[in-house]
Amino acid sequence: MSWELSEFGQGLCTGSGIGELMEDLGLALAAGGERMCMLGGGQPAHIPEIDAVWRRRMEEIMAEDGGLERMLGDYEGPAGNEKFRNALAGLLRRKFGWSLGPENVAITAGGQTAFFFLFNSLAGRFEDGRHKKVLLPLVPEYIGYANQSAGGDLFRGVKPRIDLLGEHEFKYRVDFDSLEIDEEVAAICVSRPTNPTGNVLTDDEIRQLAGLAAEHEIPLIIDNAYGAPFPNIIFSGGTPVWNENIILTQSLSKIGLPGTRTGIVIAREEVIRWVTSMTSIVGLSNTNAGQAIMQPLMESGEILRLSDEVVQPFYRDRSDQARALIEKYFDPALPWRVHKREGALFLWLWFEGLPIKSSELYQRLKARDVLVVPGNYFFYGLEESGWAHRDECLRISFTMPEKVVEEGFRIIGEEVQRAYSEGLAPD
Ligand SMILES: Cc1ncc(COP(=O)(O)O)c(C=O)c1O
16 A cells, blocks of 8 residues: 655656656666667766866865865755855856855755745745746746646746748747736746757847846746856857846756756845755755865856866867757758757757657657657646647757767667658558
């Protein structure tokens, strides 16, 4: 007999898209080797120059008097390490001229945890019976938000406008005509660059969203996991913004420290107090390692050099290579399109009129040891159910070794061809 689950338990204990994705990722990494083409997860690449920095920093911490003992043996305050928060605030002041201090910075156990805290404290059920939601102005949006509710529906998603670019590209844009902000909307949230699409919302889109948020006295949450100033995996423009009405989140994962689980919330002091309170209730304290490794790099600005001169060019090259593999392995006569590549670690592909759903394509690829993420997971919070586009997309990560990525694209090209030709076959 199994024990009964609460509403919270039903929501969080019974599996999710992000859970399956992380399990696929863990299994593929554990299996090792090159048999499995893992083009599914958000695992950053192991960039040798970056891995060497972590090794150097660990040696420095070991050599420092009491450095290792402090990192492993101390509970930090729940807002995070004071020196680290100071160093980050200083970096952002110097780089962008933002008026903030350590009191505007809170650390969490990864960006993922920050979102769980933020979404559930701003939206959900209220004492007087009202229910509020987070508005996602451009869906498809990050799969990792989808199942984070501690009770009830948490999201209201809005379909984008689709700009077709040439024969084989496209770009999503916020459809401001469809954005409705009423009493039910507690916050607006976007990832920029966007996971899954690699879209970077334009400065104008961000300005308009920030204006709407301010006008309705709600926060605009900008998830900057791939953005500037670190890891700066942005290939187009896009000015970073922050002010007291914006909650900006950062992460140390995509620059190469996902194992340290370090997320960062940059916000007005009130929000920092909420996050700090939730950290102490849920987890007492944060992980120290990422902060200890990164603090001197923040103080010296080396993190900016690594982001601009190593990380960003690495992923830009990888993105170009992945795009070239599509040209190599996909039939140009088929109606595939790639989202404009503006940042992040993925290509987002749209197969218009695909005779099978992307979830079926995912299964066929998995059977051939290629793991991708079917696009349907990223379309949540939408009222309309009959939108074919949501079952026509795939997210493909290009961070794995080049041979693995090439083999993956070769097989994807074959399976896409097969799926389209089945549609043409007589019954
Ligand atoms: C857009 C976005 N936000 C947040 C996260 C969470 O990352 P982490 O919890 O490792 O900081 C991810 C991870 O893939 C992401 O893609």
